[in-house]
Structure formats: C-alpha cells, structure tokens
Amino acid sequence: MSASSILHRPSAAAQGEPIIRLEHVDKAFGDHVVYRDMSLTVPRGQTTTIIGPSGGGKSVCMKMIIGLLLPDRGRVLVAGHNVPDLDEVALRTLRRRVAYVFQGGALFDSMTVGDNVAYGLREHTDLPQDEVLARVRACLELVGLDPAIAGELPASLSGGMKKRVALARSIAMEPDVILYDEPTTGLDPKNIAVIGDMILKLQAELGVTSLVVTHDMPMAFRVSDRIAMLSDHRFPYVGTPYEMATSNVGLVRDFVHGRISEAS
Ligand SMILES: Nc1ncnc2c1ncn2[C@@H]1O[C@H](COP(=O)(O)OP(=O)(O)OP(=O)(O)O)[C@@H](O)[C@H]1O
Numbered sequence: 001m002s003a004s005s006i007l008h009r010p011s012a013a014a015q016g017e018p019i020i021r022l023e024h025v026d027k028a029f030g031d032h033v034v035y036r037d038m039s040l041t042v043p044r045g046q047t048t049t050i051i052g053p054s055g056g057g058k059s060v061c062m063k064m065i066i067g068l069l070l071p072d073r074g075r076v077l078v079a080g081h082n083v084p085d086l087d088e089v090a091l092r093t094l095r096r097r098v099a100y101v102f103q104g105g106a107l108f109d110s111m112t113v114g115d116n117v118a119y120g121l122r123e124h125t126d127l128p129q130d131e132v133l134a135r136v137r138a139c140l141e142l143v144g145l146d147p148a149i150a151g152e153l154p155a156s157l158s159g160g161m162k163k164r165v166a167l168a169r170s171i172a173m174e175p176d177v178i179l180y181d182e183p184t185t186g187l188d189p190k191n192i193a194v195i196g197d198m199i200l201k202l203q204a205e206l207g208v209t210s211l212v213v214t215h216d217m218p219m220a221f222r223v224s225d226r227i228a229m230l231s232d233h234r235f236p237y238v239g240t241p242y243e244m245a246t247s248n249v250g251l252v253r254d255f256v257h258g259r260i261s262e263a264s
C-alpha cells in the first residue's frame with residue numbers, strides 16, 4: 001500500500017463516516033489492565049470528546065491511534081488502515097495527517113516560536129522558505145497570536161500562549177485529524193475560551209476531525225458533537241452533549257455534573 005493512500009482530505013460526502021475505529025481493543029502494561037474489549041468510533045468532520053478518570057487510559061487511547069503504543073489485541077483503524085500493521089513510512093504519513101497535540105504541548109525551548117511552528121513543514125515538506133514563513137504567520141494568526149512573536153523564544157511566553165503555539169505547530173501541517181490531549185489544563189478562562197473557539201473554527205472552516213480529551217466539562221459541552229465516557233476499561237457511555245447532560249445513568253450524571261472527579 002502506498003503511503004499517500006492512507007488518508008485524503010475530507011470531502012463533504014464523507015463527513016460523519018467513521019475516520020477512526022477502535023475495535024475490541026485490549027491493552028495492559030504488565031498486570032495493569034487499561035483497556036478490555038474497548039471499542040470507539042470517531043466520525044469524520046466532527047468533534048468527539050473523551051472524558052474519564054485520571055490514569056484511566058485517555059492518553060493511551062490517543063497514542064494507539066498514532067501508533068506510539070500498540071494494542072495487545074483488537075484493531076485500531078484510521079481511514080480503514082489498521083495502525084499496528086503500518087510500516088515506518090506509512091506511520092510517518094499517518095502522523096502528518098493525524099496531529100497529536102501532546103498533553104503539556106511541549107515546544108522546543110531553544111527554537112524560536114516561528115521555528116517551532118515551521119518544524120514539521122521543514123522536516124516533512126519541501127515548501128520554499130517564503131511559503132513556510134507565510135504558513136507560520138497564518139497559523140499564528142489562526143490561533144489568535146500576533147505573528148510578530150515568531151522571533152521570540154518560548155520561555156518568554158505565558159502558558160496559554162505556549163499552548164496556542166503548540167496548536168499552531170500542529171495545524172501548520174494541515175492535518176485531517178487533530179488529537180487534543182487536555183488542551184486547556186492549567187489555562188485561565190480567557191485562554192480556555194480561545195482554545196474552544198479554535199477547535200470549533202477548525203472544524204467549521206477546514207472540516208477537521210477532532211478527538212479531544214478534557215476534564216473541563218463546560219468546554220466538552222461547547223465543542224463536542226459526541227462525548228464518550230471512559231469507565232471500566234472501555235467506553236460504555238457515548239452520546240451527544242444533550243444526551244450526556246440528561247443521562248439517567250448515575251455514573252455519567254455524577255461525572256458530567258462534577259459531583260465526582262474520579263469514576264471507575
Ligand atoms: N508507556 C507506559 N508504560 C507503562 N504504563 C503506562 C504507560 N503509559 C501509560 N501507562 C499507564 O496506563 C494508565 C493509563 O495512562 P494514561 O496516561 O492513558 O491515563 P490518562 O487517562 O491520560 O490520565 P490523565 O488524566 O492523568 O492524563 C496509567 O495507569 C499509566 O500509568
């Protein structure tokens with residue numbers, strides 16, 4: 001299979017079809033079971049949000065989607081291809097099309113903001129320098145940052161700005177799918193709103209598929225088409241924000257309304 005066949009730009013006709021499907025996945029680290037017979041579907045062009053307890057396996061789920069971790073059993077399908085079967089070349093293509101905005105959003109501290117945002121473009125494309133710089137400016141503007149900060153080092157930025165730069169770096173590659181791992185943790189309400197705006201804007205304007213992990217329920221309700229709740233090593237509860245908010249399942253109700261922060 002050629003690497004370029006792995007993913008393609010979303011077409012209007014394909015919106016809503018599953019772009020990611022995890023099927024009957026088991027994953028354990030030694031004796032520690034993270035997933036048991038877990039399945040999850042992420043429709044193309046929509047925003048799906050994972051909620052659930054700390055240490056439950058949310059980041060592990062995202063890492064399996066981009067092949068950083070392998071399931072012990074089951075399939076992890078991205079655009080129809082089983083990620084554990086992909087070779088190195090195909091995996092590299094997958095990671096260009098599926099951006100993972102890491103929890104913590106680590107930037108390269110010794111590189112300027114502009115070089116951070118340009119990093120993937122310089123590594124993975126042969127775009128001429130003026131186009132790289134134009135894309136960097138456009139991406140910084142898209143995340144609500146002044147392109148003039150391109151020459152600064154990350155150390156001079158606030159936490160909220162660093163998260164936005166990390167996001168700009170991810171969208172510079174024009175991915176089809178963005179995996180946001182706790183994109184608002186540690187941010188103030190204004191920056192939380194900005195990140196929420198970004199997720200909505202990328203979906204509305206570019207048709208990006210988003211998978212978001214967050215503990216922030218107002219943000220989950222605001223950005224999501226569907227919310228999946230992790231419990232007992234799988235995702236037994238999946239629904240629209242309205243369905244989750246009005247669920248009569250005690251565990252969902254308590255988690256969604258913040259009466260417990262840890263469920264199992
Ligand atoms: N590479 C690894 N090796 C061993 N154990 C791991 C590894 N990665 C994750 N784990 C374990 O798997 C479990 C799930 O981890 P994960 O990071 O997915 O949790 P999480 O739901 O993202 O939690 P948080 O909300 O705190 O980010 C944890 O018990 C963690 O210690």
Ligand SMILES: [Mg+2]
Nearest residue numbers: 058059103181
């Ligand atoms: Mg995590």
